[in-house]
Amino acid sequence: MKYFVKMAHADFEVDLTDLGNGHYSLKIGDRVIEADFHAVDAHGQYACLLDGRSYAASIAEQDSQTLDVTIGGESFSAHAQDERERTAGELATARPVAEVIKASMPGIVVSLTVSPGDVLQEGQAVGILEAMKMQNEVSAPHGGVVAEVMVETGQAVDSGQVLIRLESASDE
Amino acid sequence: MSRPFRKILVANRGEIAVRILRSCRDLGIETVAVYSxxxxNSLHVRYANEARLLGPPAPSESYLxxxxILEIAKETGAEAIHPGFGxxxxxxxxxxxxxxxGFAxxxxxxxxMEVMGDKLASRAAMVAAGVAVVPGTTEPLADAAAALKTANEVGYPVMLKASAGGGGKGIRVVRSADEIEAAFTTASGExxxxxxxxxxxxxxxxxxPRHVEVQILGDQHGKVIHVGERECSIQRRHQKLIEEAPCTVVDDATRAKMGAMAVAAAKAVDYFSAGTVEFLWSNGEYxxxxxxxxIQVEHAITEEVYGVDLxxxxxxxxxxxxxxxxxxLTPRGHAFEVRLxxxxxxxxFVPSLGTIQDLRIPGGPGVRVDSAMYRGMEVTPYYDSMLAKLITYGSDREQARRRMLRVLQELFVGGVKTSASLALQILQTPEFIAGDYDTGFLEAWRESDPETSREVDDDFEEVAALVAAMHRHHSAHQNALQFAGDADSSLSPWVAADRFKRLGKGVRS
Structure with missing residues (x-):
């Protein structure tokens, strides 16, 4: 089974053979690594031996493919897909992106200064988010016309949540 | 040992509330927590003997x-109120x-508090008490000629600062007399x-400049002592990240002088309780x-090297x-604190919110963790982002530093991102190892886009990639079998002890 793992500095192609009982043979480039990999609990803690070197690894899933991996106090963001997902992913990215303005961080909506019908310039401030005493301005990633404001002042939002929907380019 | 109070209300939340509750427990004092x-579900609510709801999450509707707070103090019969910090x-x-x-x-x-809370009033009080303040003017300068006159008195280099300035606007560093007039005109105009x-x-x-501060402690009978200094120069946007005690550039003689100055500062305003006098240290002057x-966030490192419970x-x-x-009092050994x-x-550094799904708290020799974290905790946007303080103690600085490296590697917080990895990098820079850093260090170091220097040779990124692949494979196979792990935190040991006591088997000292 092949896995494609995107990291911050490099992409890895891992050819994994499951030998049973937590034993794996991992082919990466022209190297073969013998792995012994056991879940310690159901919360993403693993006891991992790679060619006999021991690593305590912890994984928090952002979604099924996007993982925060912590090893020895260092955190890494990994995007791991199997072959099927990779093919599906390639098809998906070929589609145009949705015309929306998203929250850049989780927090409370302090203000939103636009209404449906407003014409936005790229970079224009549309509102303010606040979390832990920090305020961040939300700005339009590109120009457009506001179709719908999806959140209310005072509402708590997650990072990446859609705040404002823009009329799609094809409506113009 | 007599109890100072029978019952105390802690008007705070998070790590500091837990810290205060712990000292109350040590003293045999009953506690009341308040919460939004x-x-x-917070730890401070569970660690206290009683807890009362303040109101909705926003601080203005709860902790402020x-x-x-006074109503609850009356209802619960508390005798004193500790405000924590913030x-x-x-x-x-x-x-x-x-x-x-009627409460203490x-x-x-x-x-x-009023005098020290006012920039001009505190400066005037300190000058009167003979405490060294940064030389300069407290009244606006009339014109460029007045600026030249003052600059000559103060000694170069000087900083011209706009009274309304901010974001670097209206500020000029002037290194000699012939630059003053031009600098005054442009900065003032700007x-x-x-x-x-x-x-x-x-x-x-x-x-x-280094940020060096002195802990003081005074009673209501006129006695004030200093409990040494803390070095807090590792800062980002005026937020301290790593602190240590003692400060590497303060020797015994300087400590005695700075300490005496801090005591004089406190006495000048008839201070009692715990307090901190902050100094700017530059080239041996402060x-x-x-x-x-x-009480300050970083008080714990003072407690470690002086063996006192502030x-x-x-x-x-x-x-x-x-x-x-x-x-x-003299310091013994060395302590570090990392704010998590x-x-x-x-x-x-955008806030990272979410649920702490997994938690591993470090331990071993020389380690103290003052924390409000628990598995299942929701990190909400309403309050300060500090989750915990990691504190290490060593018989010397290097031992304490190496223990902090170990602590940061042992720690695991799953579900939210933390500043731990940044601290781990800073602790391994040559400047930090040498103790040679100032308040500008962190920003300059981050801008230089440093390659992380590590003692371990392993390519952790590759290891992480392999682990990610195996995790995906493992999860796919486990999906059918997956059951909800028991994420419930058990009863707090204190609550459990209380239950035990109420059954008549425990003895109160």
């Missing part, structure tokens, strides 16, 4: 509600309201056009910056007890 709707801790009106309602305020007198206010001040420019009239002393002092510590914040260093 967002904090019902003086009326509600929220109402430096609010003189609150301190006054507490005393007027566990902190300094309101009048001292400030006038940016802020509508062209008034200028002058201050001695300190090269490579100047009063401000006084924080509360919170317990605050409580005893508030009850009128005499400070029995000697006034020539819920934020994402890779995303420009």
């Amino acid at each position: 709707e967002a904090d019902r 509600r003086i009326d509600r 929220f109402l801790a430096e609010n003189a009106a609150f301190a006054r309201a507490v005393t007027e309602a 305020f566990i902190g300094p007198p309101p009048a001292s 400030s006038l056009s940016a802020f509508g206010d062209g008034r200028m001040y002058i201050e001695k420019f300190l090269e490579r 100047y009063f910056l401000e006084m924080n009239t509360r 919170i317990a002393w605050m409580i005893r002092i508030a009850a009128g007890e005499k400070l029995t510590l000697p006034d020539n 914040n819920a934020e994402d260093p890779d995303m420009g």
Whole structure:
């Protein structure tokens, strides 16, 4: 089974053979690594031996493919897909992106200064988010016309949540 | 040992509330926690003997509600109120309201808070008490000629600062007399056009300043002592990230002098309780910056090297007890503190919210963790991002530093991003190892986009990639079998102990 793992500095192609009982043979480039990999609990803690070197690894899933991996106090963001997902992913990215303005961080909506019908310039401030005493301005990633404001002042939002929907380019 | 109070209300949340509750427990004092709707499950609520709801999550509707806090204190029969830090801790009106309602305020007198809370008033009080302040003017300069005259008195380099300045606008460093006039004109003009206010001040420019602060402790009978200094120069946007005690550039003689100055500063405003006198240190000179009239986040490193419980002393002092510590305390060994914040260093330190799904707290020799974290905790956007303080102690600086490296590697917080990995990098820079850093270090170091230097040769990124692949494979196979793990935190040991006691099997000392 092949896995494609995107990291911050490099992409890895891992050819994994499951030998049973937590034993794996991992082919990466022209190297073969013998792995012994056991879940310690159901919360993403693993006891991992790679060619006999021991690593305590912890994984928090952002979604099924996007993982925060912590090893020895260092955190890494990994995007791991199997072959099927990779093919599906390639098809998906070929589609145009949705015309929306998203929250850049989780927090409370302090203000939103636009209404449906407003014409936005790229970079224009549309509102303010606040979390832990920090305020961040939300700005339009590109120009457009506001179709719908999806959140209310005072509402708590997650990072990446859609705040404002823009009329799609094809409506113009 | 007599109890200073029978029952104390802690008007705070998070790590500091837990810290205060712990000292209360040590002293055999009953405790009342207060909480907002967002904090019902918090550790401070579970660690206290009693807990009362303040109101909705917003601080203005909960932890800042003086009326509600006093009401709860009355209802529960508390005798004293500890404000912690942040929220109402430096609010003189609150301190006054507490005393007027008949409770003891566990902190300094309101009048001292008022003087030290005002930049000009505190500066004037310090000058009168003979405490060194950063040389410069407190009144706006009339014109460029006045600026030249003052600069010549203060000595170069000087800093011209616009009274309304901010964001680097209206500030000029001037290194010689012939630059003054031009600098005054442009900086004043810049400030006038940016802020509508062209008034200028002058201050001695300190090269490579370090933030060094002195802990003081005073009782209500006129005794004030200093409990040594802390070095807090590792800062980002004026937020401290790593602190240590003692400071590497302060020797015994300097400590004695700085300590005496801090004691004089406290005495000048009739201070009692715990407090911190902050100094800017530059090339062996140091100047009063401000006084924080509360217990500080980083108090624990002082506790480690001096072997005192500062919170317990605050409580005893508030009850009128005499400070029995000697006034020539000496530090023993070295301590570091890393503030663990819920934020994402890779995303420009934006807050990282979410649920702590997994938690591994470090241990072993020389390790102290003051934390409010628990598995299942929701990190909400309403309050400060600090989750915990990691503290290490060693017989010397290098041992304490290496222990902190170990602590940061042992720690695991799953579900939210923390500042731990950044701290791990800073602790391994040559500057930090040598103790040779100033308040500008962190920003400069981050801008230099450093390659992380590590002692371990392993390519952790590759390891992480392999682990990610195996995790995906493992999860796919486990999916059918997956059952909800028991994420429930068990009863707090204190609550359990209380239950035990109520059954008549425990004995109260």
